[in-house]
Amino acid sequence: MALSLVLRSQKIIGLSRVVPPLIYPSCNKFYQVREVHRKSVYKTEEAKKVRFYILNRFVDFLKNYxxxxxxxxxxxxxxxxxxxxxxxxxxxxxxxxxxxxxxxxxxxxxxxxxxxxxxxxxxxxxxxxxxxxxxxxxxxxxxxxxxxxxxxxxxxxxxxxxxxWTLEQRAKFKTEYLHDRLVHNKPVFRHLQLQLNFIKHNKDSCIYETWSKVLGQLGSGVQPTVEDILSCKDLFMDEPYHLLYLSRNHILHLVKIHNIHPGWFRRTRLADRALILIEMDKAIMREGGVHNLPSEALKTACYIRGLNPTNVDEKYLVKWLSQWIKISNEINKENLSLLLHCPILLGYNEPSNWSLIYPKK
Structure with a gap:
């Protein structure tokens, strides 16, 4: 009777849970034991080790991702x-x-x-x-x-x-780009030949004979000497080979040889390119000359100037670049066109260039 009155009174005042400590001591002890058990399992050393193990594995996973x-x-x-x-x-x-x-x-x-x-x-x-x-x-x-x-x-x-690019891609793509430049050598050579008749009737006979010899050697597979080329530099200071007198098609092929975008102001940009090439040549000489160039720098220099350096002996690259610089030293703003034609005058008959243009099948 007394117990029922207590329960009713607690229900009236809104208590939702009846666990009177004096009446149910064993029940209260059960809850205390369960709470202690919960905390002890979570905070045990074994549980900590498991958590740290999982965390470390996750960190390792991120490191090795x-x-x-x-x-x-x-x-x-x-x-x-x-x-x-x-x-x-x-x-x-x-x-x-x-x-x-x-x-x-x-x-x-x-x-x-x-x-x-x-x-x-x-x-x-x-x-x-x-x-x-x-x-x-x-x-x-x-x-x-x-x-x-x-x-x-x-x-x-x-x-x-x-x-x-990867190293393999660099070697492959540079070769392909050089091939795209070298295929314009022959059209430029033909344009040089077309002016022989004009030179014969309008220039000194000595210059005509020397220039005719230079073009004849190029056409027959022989490399003309630097001295013969320089003796004809006056042809590039005026008509017919000065930049202002070159035909539109001649200029277009020359632009392609020097890897210049064929947009507006082609002649101006060709002149700028020649001036930069001259400055490169001067810098090479300031740094000790061609013989002191590192191997990769030597190949890059020849590549820029229109010679395929692949599988070419380093001594020959030094010789070829030295010939280029010998001509470059004689260039001024009046005959920039001569330097722009050096990829043909010095590289037209190079075996490495021919093997790139006409690969063996």
Whole structure:
């Protein structure tokens, strides 16, 4: 009777749980034991070890995540890594390029303060920036990189610059680009031949005889001497071979040989290219001459000037580049056209060039 009254009174005052300590001591002890059991299981050393083990395994998984992706998607990861490294190299060279531009545009700016490598960078970087800019801008758009990555893998030559290529791709694409330049040697040579009749009737007979000999040697597979070429430099100071007198088609092929975009102001840009080539040659001599060039720098210098350096003896590359610089030393603003024709005058009959244009099948 008393117990029922107690229960009713607690129900009236709104108590939802009736665990009177004096009436149910054993029930209260049960709850206390269960709470202690809960806490002890969670805070035991074994539980801590399990948690730390899981956490450490997760951290290791994150550390090795690149390796896991590389194992499961090797081609994609390789392309991604090369692309990211390329961005770092590209940004580094772009900063260096703008530093060079600021220096040249300053009141005390001069090419004589630049190293050979810096002049080569100044020569090449504008084309690289123009080429890769659309790709880099597109890659910053949301989720665009996932679309861009397969395109980069499929068309690296068209979308990227050497900064983003593998070593194999660099060798392959540079050879292909040089081939595209060398195929214009023959049309330019034909244009030089077309002016022989004009020279015969309008120039000194001695110059005509020497120039006729030079072109005859080129046509028969013999390399003319530097002395004979220089003795005819007056032909490039006026009609018919000065830049202002060259035909439109002649200029177009010359632009292609020097890897210049065939847009507006072709003659002006050809003249600028000749001036930069002269500054490169001067920088080589300031740094100790052709013989002191590192092997890779020597090959790059020959490549820029229109000689295929692949599988060519290094001593021969030194000899060829020395001949180029010997002519370059005699060039001024009046006969820049002569230097622009040196890829033909010095490289038309080179075996490495012919093997690239006409590969054996």
């Amino acid at each position: 690149d390796q896991i992706l590389e194992k499961n998607f090797p081609t994609t990861m390789k392309t991604y890594k090369v692309f990211m490294e390329g961005i770092k190299d590209f940004i580094t060279e772009m900063r260096e390029y703008f530093k060079i531009v600021r220096m040249l545009n300053s009141s005390a700016g001069s090419y004589t303060k630049l190293l050979r490598r810096e002049i080569e960078l100044y020569y090449q970087m504008p084309k690289d920036m123009f080429k890769v800019a659309p790709t880099l801008i597109f890659s910053t758009l949301p989720f665009a990189f996932y679309v861009l990555l397969p395109l980069i893998y499929a068309f690296p030559k068209q979308l990227l610059t050497p900064h983003f």
